Each structure stands twice: as C-alpha cells, then as structure tokens.
Amino acid sequence: xxxxxxxxxxxxxxxxxxxxxxxxxxxxxxxxxxxxxxxxxxxxxxxxxxxxxxxxxxxxxxxxxxxxxxxxxxxxxxxxxxxxxxxxxxxxxxxxxxxxxxxxxxxxxx
Numbered sequence: 001x002x003x004x005x006x007x008x009x010x011x012x013x014x015x016x017x018x019x020x021x022x023x024x025x026x027x028x029x030x031x032x033x034x035x036x037x038x039x040x041x042x043x044x045x046x047x048x049x050x051x052x053x054x055x056x057x058x059x060x061x062x063x064x065x066x067x068x069x070x071x072x073x074x075x076x077x078x079x080x081x082x083x084x085x086x087x088x089x090x091x092x093x094x095x096x097x098x099x100x101x102x103x104x105x106x107x108x109x110x
Contacts (some may be wrong), residue, residue, distance in 0.1 A: 001066055001069070001070070001074070001075060001076060001077065002075065002076040002077075002107070003062075003066070003076065003077045003078075003080050003102065004076075004077075004078055004079075004080060005079065005080050005081070006078065006079070007078055007079050007103075008078065009076065009078065009107065011109075012076070012107040012108065012109060013107065013108045013109070014078070014105045014106070014107060014108075015105075015106050015107065015108045016105065016106040017103060017104075017105050018069070018072040018073065018074050018103075018104040018105060018106065019072065019103070019104055020101060020102070020103055020104075021065050021066075021068040021069040021072065021074075021077060021101065021102055021103070021104045022064075022065055022068065022099065022100065022101045023060070023061040023062060023063065023064025023065035023066075023067075023068060023099070023100045023101075024061055024064065024097065024098070024099045024100075025056075025057035025058075025060035025061040025064070025097070025098050025099075026057065026087055026095050026096070026097040027056055027057045027060075027095060027096055057096055057097065057098040058082060058084075058098045058100075060098075061082065061098040061099055061100040062082070062100050064100070065077065065080075065100040065101065065102060068104075069102075069104040072104045073106070074104035074105055074106055075105075075106055075107055076104075076105050076106075076107045077102040077103065077104055077105070078102060078103050078105055079102050079103045080100065080101070080102035081100070081101055081102065082098060082099070082100050083098070083099045083100075084096065084097070084098055085097045085098075085099075
C-alpha cells in the first residue's frame with residue numbers, strides 16, 4: 001500500500017476517494033523509565049527510552065490507519081498526518097498518544 005503526506009502521487013491518478021481513515025494509540029509510560037529519562041535529561045544526551053515510547057504508538061497508529069483503509073478497499077492513503085499529544089492522568093502524570101489520519105483512495109495503475 002502506498003502512503004504519502006502529499007495530496008497526490010506523481011504518475012498516479014486517483015480514481016476514487018473512499019474517505020478519511022484514522023488510527024490512534026495511547027501507551028502508558030513506565031515510572032522507572034520516566035525516572036531514568038529525567039536523569040538523562042539533566043546530564044544531557046538522547047533519551048532512547050522516550051524515543052521508543054513515541055515510536056511504538058506511532059507505528060501502532062499508522063498500522064491501524066492502514067488496516068482501516070484496507071477494509072474500505074483502497075490501495076493508497078494520501079494526505080497522511082500524525083499528531084503527538086500527552087493525555088493527562090492523575091496528578092501530573094501523562095501517557096503519550098499518537099493519532100494518524102489520511103484519505104483512503106483507489107489509484108489507477110498502482
């Protein structure tokens with residue numbers, strides 16, 4: 001399946017627009033990972049644990065969006081957009097949330 005952030009794909013003509021497709025994912029953060037990521041932020045460097053925390057829900061949201069599109073019978077998703085947010089829970093805690101959306105289409109000659 002082809003996916004793009006643009007509204008067109010060079011060399012392909014959209015024959016049908018099937019509608020907006022979405023995928024969402026929320027993952028809870030681990031308290032120990034949060035603690036050690038905080039220490040890393042103080043001493044500098046990249047936080048691999050937080051990078052993974054963001055990558056996992058992104059992959060899940062994209063996969064859910066593609067599955068939604070396949071159920072509609074598309075062969076491409078155009079105008080793909082991802083949004084990252086934190087859902088606040090309890091006293092100052094938060095969980096990363098990623099949503100993905102795009103337009104499911106059928107392309108000629110794809």
